[in-house]
Amino acid sequence: MVIIVFGVSGSGKTTTGQLLATQLNMPFYDADDFHPAENVKKMSAGIPLQDEDRKHWLEELAENIKEWSKGKGAVLACSALKERYRKQLNVSDNIHWVFLKGSPDLINQRINARKNHYMNPVLLNSQIADLEMPEYGITVDIIKAPHLIVRRIMDRLENRVFNFGVIGMGVMGRNLALNQAEKGTKVAIYNRHVLGSEEGIAAQVVQDNPDFHLAAFDDLKDFVTSMTSPRVILLMIPAGRPIDMQLDDLIPLLEKGDVVIDGGNSYYKDSKLRSQRLAEHGLHFLPMGVSGGEEGARKGPSMMPGGSKEGYDIAKPFLEPMAAVDKNLKPCITYVGPEGSGHFVKMVHNSIEYGEMQLLAEVYYIFRKNWGMDPIEISEVFATWRDHHLDSYLLEITINILKKKDGEHYLLDMILDQAEQKGTGGWSVGTALEYGVPYGPLVEAVMARTLSARKQFRTEMSKLIAYKPAAGFVKDENTDRVKNAYAMVSLLNHAIGFDLIQTVSKTNGWDINLSEVSRIWTNGCIIRSTLMDDLVNIFKESEDVFSSLKAVEAFGESQVDLAYTVSQSLNEGTAIPVMSSALNYYLGNITKDSPANMIQAQRDYFGAHTYRRVDADSSTYFHTDWTADHD
Numbered sequence: 001m002v003i004i005v006f007g008v009s010g011s012g013k014t015t016t017g018q019l020l021a022t023q024l025n026m027p028f029y030d031a032d033d034f035h036p037a038e039n040v041k042k043m044s045a046g047i048p049l050q051d052e053d054r055k056h057w058l059e060e061l062a063e064n065i066k067e068w069s070k071g072k073g074a075v076l077a078c079s080a081l082k083e084r085y086r087k088q089l090n091v092s093d094n095i096h097w098v099f100l101k102g103s104p105d106l107i108n109q110r111i112n113a114r115k116n117h118y119m120n121p122v123l124l125n126s127q128i129a130d131l132e133m134p135e136y137g138i139t140v141d142i143i144k145a146p147h148l149i150v151r152r153i154m155d156r157l158e159n160r161v162f163n164f165g166v167i168g169m170g171v172m173g174r175n176l177a178l179n180q181a182e183k184g185t186k187v188a189i190y191n192r193h194v195l196g197s198e199e200g201i202a203a204q205v206v207q208d209n210p211d212f213h214l215a216a217f218d219d220l221k222d223f224v225t226s227m228t229s230p231r232v233i234l235l236m237i238p239a240g241r242p243i244d245m246q247l248d249d250l251i252p253l254l255e256k257g258d259v260v261i262d263g264g265n266s267y268y269k270d271s272k273l274r275s276q277r278l279a280e281h282g283l284h285f286l287p288m289g290v291s292g293g294e295e296g297a298r299k300g301p302s303m304m305p306g307g308s309k310e311g312y313d314i315a316k317p318f319l320e321p322m323a324a325v326d327k328n329l330k331p332c333i334t335y336v337g338p339e340g341s342g343h344f345v346k347m348v349h350n351s352i353e354y355g356e357m358q359l360l361a362e363v364y365y366i367f368r369k370n371w372g373m374d375p376i377e378i379s380e381v382f383a384t385w386r387d388h389h390l391d392s393y394l395l396e397i398t399i400n401i402l403k404k405k406d407g408e409h410y411l412l413d414m415i416l417d418q419a420e421q422k423g424t425g426g427w428s429v430g431t432a433l434e435y436g437v438p439y440g441p442l443v444e445a446v447m448a449r450t451l452s453a454r455k456q457f458r459t460e461m462s463k464l465i466a467y468k469p470a471a472g473f474v475k476d477e478n479t480d481r482v483k484n485a486y487a488m489v490s491l492l493n494h495a496i497g498f499d500l501i502q503t504v505s506k507t508n509g510w511d512i513n514l515s516e517v518s519r520i521w522t523n524g525c526i527i528r529s530t531l532m533d534d535l536v537n538i539f540k541e542s543e544d545v546f547s548s549l550k551a552v553e554a555f556g557e558s559q560v561d562l563a564y565t566v567s568q569s570l571n572e573g574t575a576i577p578v579m580s581s582a583l584n585y586y587l588g589n590i591t592k593d594s595p596a597n598m599i600q601a602q603r604d605y606f607g608a609h610t611y612r613r614v615d616a617d618s619s620t621y622f623h624t625d626w627t628a629d630h631d
């Protein structure tokens with residue numbers, strides 16, 4: 001194979017040709033070195049060469065090309081400006097033409113900066129006039145850095161055509177790949193191959209979607225080499241060990257500058273370590289939260305990328321068109337910040353998701369168990385809440401779930417009441433403890449799932465112990481009260497989640513923009529809602545929900561309804577952990593003098609842990625010998 005890199009003087013033929021030759025392990029030749037002395041003299045004096053001057057030079061080059069193409073091959077840098085010169089050099093079937101294209105201004109700048117070259121800069125205009133653009137071969141824009149130009153040439157020489165790759169053809173990966181392919185991108189898809197159980201999974205996706213430009217691979221090396229560079233590869237596989245194992249296999253196949261995106265629900269501290277690991281290999285790592293479930297992945301999810309900013313800039317042209325759009329048609333994606341901040345934000349998204357799901361489950365349960373309403377009636381009450389500024393995706397799906405029948409039963413009644421979880425809710429609780437953020441209601445949302453798992457124990461205890469409500473409690477079945485309580489707890493769930501984001505962001509110097517995070521959560525994600533629209537504005541004015549006037553007003557109107565709903569439900573013997581914890585959280589936050597003085601006294605009493613006094617400097621600690629004197 002002989003590759004002829006051509007273009008006007010100053011377009012970078014020598015630099016590109018040399019790099020390409022090194023990459024291909026071939027000799028490099030510069031056609032200028034074959035000019036006879038009289039041609040060099042003319043060119044140095046700024047006298048354009050005539051066809052007669054070029055005749056012998058082209059003949060000699062053609063002879064050499066014939067020889068090179070029979071042997072090891074070569075890369076030749078040659079101006080070859082006119083079609084008839086190129087015809088003269090086209091002496092083998094195995095010639096690849098690479099045209100370096102650039103604007104006259106850019107080439108002029110480069111020529112003027114060049115030293116120790118005999119080409120007189122005034123000749124450029126005559127070269128530009130002589131240039132006949134080719135309609136074949138490989139054309140590369142010279143604005144890119146030389147190593148990127150070479151990668152582009154290699155992509156074309158090796159027939160690499162796929163611009164985006166997805167690993168993992170499960171629920172999310174398959175739909176994100178289709179979403180990307182729908183935008184006109186050529187997408188390479190890969191799924192692991194496990195003999196006898198996981199075979200031909202990616203091929204099936206291609207077969208099911210004949211209208212898209214997809215190619216399936218179950219060999220990772222073939223997948224990687226099919227892609228143009230810098231490669232942009234999205235992993236959509238389970239968090240934890242599978243990610244590290246996949247990276248072990250992937251990293252040796254990648255080249256510096258490639259971008260790897262982990263779009264799963266990975267733990268953000270793991271993502272930080274992985275960012276460092278990939279950076280050591282010159283690779284960009286984007287730990288990216290994705291929300292929207294199956295439908296969102298296909299039609300437009302909300303995406304929360306963090307990590308390498310340079311990597312994000314490379315991946316952005318692919319990611320932005322995939323995302324849902326907000327009400328101003330801006331894509332629901334933003335660069336969140338460095339390290340694992342994208343996964344951290346997604347973790348908190350899921351923590352709020354847990355809180356909102358449990359809240360809806362509790363409200364449903366009050367209506368069903370305490371008030372004896374049937375699922376259709378409950379769905380009708382929920383449907384009216386949409387018009388009270390309480391619309392949300394989770395409310396919508398809850399309404400639909402309530403209406404779903406399974407034969408003569410409601411499907412809901414046939415579903416085992418043991419809630420499962422994959423980790424993000426619990427990791428948020430751990431993070432809240434680590435950073436000292438009060439997190440009660442969202443802790444309870446996780447614990448409610450944990451407690452639900454004890455089905456057998458609960459069943460046995462329910463036979464042993466019967467709860468009897470206190471007598472004399474006035475029952476008031478007013479759905480508006482519950483609606484107000486619901487609205488208040490929902491606002492508190494969000495306030496708590498955003499408090500965690502703000503605290504962790506500040507401590508780590510991530511500079512996360514809360515208003516922007518709310519904005520990308522207004523559509524595409526599981527916790528999209530009208531409340532989220534309000535939060536976009538609230539966080540423009542205020543660092544936390546509690547200090548926003550709008551929230552203070554909302555709390556003021558609903559606090560009694562929340563207290564009433566919680567008391568009534570607890571008196572009926574119905575556990576509503578998120579709602580009751582939210583009320584405690586709220587009261588705790590608006591109480592100036594708490595009973596924590598008693599805790600400090602107890603700690604000092606039994607363990608000499610010391611305490612601070614209200615009438616002394618806050619840095620001074622006191623200890624009392626509590627048993628010395630009992631008067």
Ligand SMILES: NC(=O)C1=CN([C@@H]2O[C@H](COP(=O)(O)OP(=O)(O)OC[C@H]3O[C@@H](n4cnc5c(N)ncnc54)[C@H](OP(=O)(O)O)[C@@H]3O)[C@@H](O)[C@H]2O)C=CC1
Pocket residue numbers: 167168169170171172173191192198201236237238239241242245246263264265266290291292293294422
């Ligand atoms: N489902 C959802 O609503 C959402 C999920 N996520 C997250 O996205 C990620 C993927 O989720 P989802 O698509 O639902 O999961 P699925 O279980 O549907 O798919 C998992 C995919 O990962 C592959 N896989 C499993 N184990 C390994 C491994 N050890 N090495 C390589 N590949 C493996 C599976 O291949 P095989 O078919 O061979 O088993 C499959 O293609 C998870 O982190 C999840 O938490 C994020 C947002 C929403």
Ligand SMILES: O=C(CO)[C@H](O)[C@H](O)COP(=O)(O)O
Pocket residue numbers: 265290291292293350353420421422423424425526
């Ligand atoms: O991230 C998600 C939605 O945003 C996923 O659906 C996630 O799997 C839900 O978490 P869990 O399985 O713990 O309920």
